[in-house]
Amino acid sequence: MVTAVFGSLIALRRLSGRRRPSRQPGPKHTPGTALITGASSGIGAAFARLLAARGYHLTLVARREDRLSALAAELHGQYPITAEILVADLSKPADVERVESRIHELESLDLLINNAGFGAPGQFIERDLGIQLDMIHVHVVASVRLSRAALPGMIACRQGGIINVSSIAAFVPMPGNATYSATKAYLNVFSEALQAELTGTGVQIQALCPGFTRTGFHHTPEYEASDRYQIPGLLWMSAREVAAGSLEALAQGQVIYVPGRKNRFLAAMARNAPRSLLPILRRRAVKQRRGTLK
Numbered sequence: 001m002v003t004a005v006f007g008s009l010i011a012l013r014r015l016s017g018r019r020r021p022s023r024q025p026g027p028k029h030t031p032g033t034a035l036i037t038g039a040s041s042g043i044g045a046a047f048a049r050l051l052a053a054r055g056y057h058l059t060l061v062a063r064r065e066d067r068l069s070a071l072a073a074e075l076h077g078q079y080p081i082t083a084e085i086l087v088a089d090l091s092k093p094a095d096v097e098r099v100e101s102r103i104h105e106l107e108s109l110d111l112l113i114n115n116a117g118f119g120a121p122g123q124f125i126e127r128d129l130g131i132q133l134d135m136i137h138v139h140v141v142a143s144v145r146l147s148r149a150a151l152p153g154m155i156a157c158r159q160g161g162i163i164n165v166s167s168i169a170a171f172v173p174m175p176g177n178a179t180y181s182a183t184k185a186y187l188n189v190f191s192e193a194l195q196a197e198l199t200g201t202g203v204q205i206q207a208l209c210p211g212f213t214r215t216g217f218h219h220t221p222e223y224e225a226s227d228r229y230q231i232p233g234l235l236w237m238s239a240r241e242v243a244a245g246s247l248e249a250l251a252q253g254q255v256i257y258v259p260g261r262k263n264r265f266l267a268a269m270a271r272n273a274p275r276s277l278l279p280i281l282r283r284r285a286v287k288q289r290r291g292t293l294k
């Protein structure tokens with residue numbers, strides 16, 4: 001137990017403090033274009049607002065055209081930038097292809113934020129397979145394809161950044177959220193390995209691992225029966241805090257970034273002792289299935 005806590009503290013220092021000197025694309029870099037998926041709401045919209053204020057031109061991607069249009073009009077009216085919208089369902093290969101084409105057309109893409117995502121809590125065996133496969137497509141396949149489309153241009157310009165929006169769920173196999181935590185774990189490993197491959201290219205990769213964040217995420221029919229209101233208020237962060245912390249961490253070269261001290265502590269604990277947490281999580285998942293979780 002002592003070893004586990006000691007190990008967690010070391011991991012915690014790593015998660016919060018592993019920093020390299022400031023580099024592109026930081027606030028000092030002359031901004032170009034940022035493409036944000038899942039920009040119609042929550043963390044994606046918060047990224048859009050922060051980047052517009054820094055002078056980035058934006059390509060905003062999601063399914064809900066009315067929300068994207070409203071955000072683009074708001075930002076275009078407020079800042080001297082262009083904000084285009086691209087309506088796409090990233091669970092559909094043809095739509096991902098359209099976003100890839102747009103990336104190829106853009107003169108220079110400085111920042112790609114693979115943020116689109118959703119939750120679908122419940123036992124894997126009891127959930128519709130289609131929704132699990134959609135999740136793998138939106139979280140993993142689309143992020144991989146768009147990264148592959150963006151990287152050659154970034155490497156040629158010797159600058160750029162990709163933020164893959166993961167979750168603290170990436171640090172522990174979560175019964176009741178098996179596909180979700182697995183897709184987010186993929187993004188963490190992918191980001192770390194990619195960053196290692198890109199050393200010296202001027203391109204920076206980050207896996208952003210938020211904890212509970214006040215967005216539309218928990219306000220879907222998927223979460224109606226969940227216990228979201230039981231989660232203590234002090235564990236929640238705002239989408240703006242999460243996005244601002246991520247941009248700062250990207251400029252400092254942090255590859256795995258967990259926003260918020262409490263989340264960093266939870267992530268460090270989970271990272272160090274995930275297997276010993278499993279029985280607790282399993283009991284919780286069974287209670288949830290039986291509807292007895294308060």
Ligand SMILES: NC(=O)c1ccc[n+]([C@@H]2O[C@H](COP(=O)([O-])OP(=O)(O)OC[C@H]3O[C@@H](n4cnc5c(N)ncnc54)[C@H](OP(=O)(O)O)[C@@H]3O)[C@@H](O)[C@H]2O)c1
Binds near residue numbers: 038062067090218
């Ligand atoms: N909120 C949290 O507590 C939390 C914690 C950890 C990680 N995250 C991660 O943060 C990311 C952003 O979520 P959020 O919290 O900001 O939730 P949100 O407010 O619900 O935003 C999710 C965004 O993803 C887009 N999206 C979902 N499915 C899509 C699809 N098939 N094709 C294209 N876009 C799609 C949504 O747009 P449309 O519906 O318009 O398509 C929306 O813009 C997600 O990857 C999520 O896993 C959230």
